[in-house]
Amino acid sequence: MKALLFIEADGEKAIGGSLELISAVKSLDAEGTALIVGNRSVADNIAALGMPAIFIDSAADCDTLTEVLSEIIKEQNPDIVLLANTTLAKDIAPRVAGRMCLGCVIDVIGMSKNDDKIIYTRPAYGGTVLEHIEVEGTAVITVRNGSFAKPENASNAGVIEKKIEIPASAVKAKIIDTVKEISESVNLEEAQVVVAGGRGMGNAENFKLVEELADVLGGVVGATRPPIEDGWISRAHQVGQSGKIVAPKLYIACGISGATQHTSGMSGASYIVAINKDEDAPIFEIANVGIVGNVTEILPAMITEMKKAKEKIK
Template identity: 80%
Template sequence: MKALLFIETDGEKALGGSLELISAAKALDAEGTAIIAGNRDIADTVADLGIPVIFTNTAADCDTLTEVLSQIVREQNPDIILLANTTLAKDIAPRIAGRIGLGCVSDVIGMSKTDDKVIYTRPAYGGTVLEQIEVDGTAVVTVRNGSYQKPEAASNAGVTEKEVEIPASVVKTKIINIVKEISESVNLEEAEVIVSGGRGMGNAENFKLVKELARVLGGVVGATRPAIEDGWISRAHQVGQSGKIVSPKLYIACGISGATQHTSGMSGSNYIVAINKDEDAPIFEIANLAIVGNATEILPIMIEEMKRVKSE
């Protein structure tokens, strides 16, 4: 099996979710080749992970990348094309599939091979069920961050530079300027520890406890939509269907009931701690550790205990 992996970057480094694709290809016993656009240094770094890299010095906008990947897919004729399930990839993947006439599966959390057929597992209906999909022929697949481990360093597999001609007609959108808010620096997708707060925190003052615990643990603050709509924190911190899909090593849910809209965005976490005063809260159904009690009383104790442990 031959796999092409699009390694997405932020201009300075490869995104963690993209690097996980190397492990995903290995899990399928696939012969993988990575594609990187724009930064040669990143290409060399990825090649050090033991996968050959095709590097092209082109722009990283959606129209250009769609054309670049489409051309390389036609040349390489792979059995599977893997992308991390990012905002950019969600735009690119279906466009490649439609342009070449391939199958497309999004938000995959697992892949298995049976009789030379790949079965893709993805959450459906807000994460309440898992569906398994089989695609005839080549498939373009986006993989949810955290579904696979990041690869370890290996011998350098080499970088091949490739010139790709981009017809002016394929670039429909021109980016004139980018304005970034400070809040955009929040990186929930790659965080290993997330402490999230919901409506059960009561008010903005109590929500500061969530921020403090995240700080002590070296984690990132998450939130449900009610907490954001009440103005306790910016929308960049939202986890769930209308926010970010996350899969940290540790997820602490504070005052969160466990509505499907939220849990569908964090159910892939390795270990979930839930704090809620309602012992029948749905969040407890997916929690590894359930703490029944008022989060505003429990969090100060946790914060002090974590500070004590870290000081030892």
């Protein structure tokens, strides 16, 4: 079985979700090849992880990437094409699949082999159910961040440079300028620790406890929709269906009831701690540790103890 990985970069580094694709390929016992466009240093880093890499020095706009990926698929003829489930990938994947008459599954969180077939698992209906999908022929798949582990270093697999001529007529849209918002500095998807607050925090002053605990733990602040709508924190911090999908090692839910719209965005966390005064809150059903009590009393105690623990480590 052959797999083609599209590796997406952020500056000089491959994004975490793209790195996880290497582990995904290994879990399937597949033969993989990575495609990197526009950044040779990223290609070298991927090769150092034991994944043969193809490097193409080309523009990174959506139209060009669609052309490049389509040509490499024709050349490599893989059984599966993997991309991280990013905004860019969700533009490219259906275009490539439609152009080449391939199957396409978005937001996959698990893959397993059944004889010679691969079963793709993805959340549906806001994460309330999991559906298992089988695709005939080659499939273009986007994989949710946090679904697989980051790969370890391995023997260098080498980089092959290729050139692909992109006709000018293929580029329908060009990026003239990029305006960065504050959300660019809120990297929830890559965070190892997320401390999130919900309506149960009560007010903007209390919500600062969430921010303080996140700071002490070296984590990132998350939020449900109500705190954002009330202006306690910017929309860049929203986790859930209409926000960002996160999969940190530790997720602390403060004053969050656990509505599906929110939990569908954080259920991939490795360890979940929930604090809520309602012992019947749905969040406790998915939490590894549940603390029943007033969050405005519990958080100051947690912050104090975490600070003491950090001092001992020093």
